[in-house]
Amino acid sequence: MRSINEIPIQVLSPDEMLTGQAEAVLTEVADLLERLLATGEEGSIDLRSLPLSPADRDWLDAKLGRGEVEISLEAGGRSTLYETAYSGVWKVVHRDTEERVVSEFIELAYVPAIVRPAGADIENAYEKLQSDLKQIS
Amino acid sequence: MRSINEIPIQVLSPDEMLTGQAEAVLTEVADLLERLLATGEEGSIDLRSLPLSPADRDWLDAKLGRGEVEISLEAGGRSTLYETAYSGVWKVVHRDTEERVVSEFIELAYVPAIVRPAGADIENAYEKLQSDLKQIS
Numbered sequence: 001m002r003s004i005n006e007i008p009i010q011v012l013s014p015d016e017m018l019t020g021q022a023e024a025v026l027t028e029v030a031d032l033l034e035r036l037l038a039t040g041e042e043g044s045i046d047l048r049s050l051p052l053s054p055a056d057r058d059w060l061d062a063k064l065g066r067g068e069v070e071i072s073l074e075a076g077g078r079s080t081l082y083e084t085a086y087s088g089v090w091k092v093v094h095r096d097t098e099e100r101v102v103s104e105f106i107e108l109a110y111v112p113a114i115v116r117p118a119g120a121d122i123e124n125a126y127e128k129l130q131s132d133l134k135q136i137s
Numbered sequence: 138m139r140s141i142n143e144i145p146i147q148v149l150s151p152d153e154m155l156t157g158q159a160e161a162v163l164t165e166v167a168d169l170l171e172r173l174l175a176t177g178e179e180g181s182i183d184l185r186s187l188p189l190s191p192a193d194r195d196w197l198d199a200k201l202g203r204g205e206v207e208i209s210l211e212a213g214g215r216s217t218l219y220e221t222a223y224s225g226v227w228k229v230v231h232r233d234t235e236e237r238v239v240s241e242f243i244e245l246a247y248v249p250a251i252v253r254p255a256g257a258d259i260e261n262a263y264e265k266l267q268s269d270l271k272q273i274s
Binding site for chain 2: 023030034036063068069072074083111115116118119121122124128133137
């Protein structure tokens with residue numbers, strides 16, 4: 001008979017453990033995606049506000065997968081966004097000027113708001129272009 | 138008196154010459170941007186359909202400048218898009234699977250159409266996510 005010391009055991013560090021939170025996040029993604037479809041209303045999940053273990057995050061990234069679109073944006077620090085394998089579901093990471101991650105979201109939108117210029121931005125662009133054209137000709 | 142041979146001349150190759158076409162393109166950009174603002178209607182200019190010299194292209198790129206947003210997209214070849222210094226004005230280049238440039242556009246839009254998933258894509262994503270969630274739990 002083997003002694004208890006001979007039974008192989010595997011010690012999981014907290015980093016390696018799934019807490020169940022990641023699955024809850026994925027269910028929330030489905031709910032918010034349904035709302036986007038039904039009403040056009042956008043949603044987001046602040047990943048930093050949740051007690052996700054590194055294993056949870058890896059699991060979530062793997063489940064969400066990667067789509068075709070990648071976006072990067074420079075505005076007082078670099079933001080990177082990518083479409084997941086589920087259309088309308090985006091992973092969004094904002095960094096400060098020292099490249100430190102300051103926020104991480106899953107966003108539910110046709111295109112994340114940060115990428116879309118406001119009407120006022122386009123008005124300003126039009127006025128600037130008109131005035132630039134006058135200087136050229 | 139200097140002979141005519143001593144007068145310094147500069148020979149411009151066709152590559153170095155501005156044809157006036159680039160300025161016409163910029164005026165068209167302004168017209169299409171005005172329409173986007175007034176009606177929400179998007180527009181595009183097919184740069185490959187125009188007799189632009191390399192100098193024209195450089196001049197145009199310099200005048201349009203660069204904004205904050207860069208997008209890349211993999212779908213049967215790589216597409217790269219960037220926002221110019223004028224909000225709502227995007228430069229869009231599509232490549233084939235051998236990285237050859239197959240088309241170049243200036244697009245007038247809040248966000249270029251190729252980046253926005255269709256409603257049907259989001260419906261499919263929602264159904265797939267629902268079915269994936271059932272397999273997990």
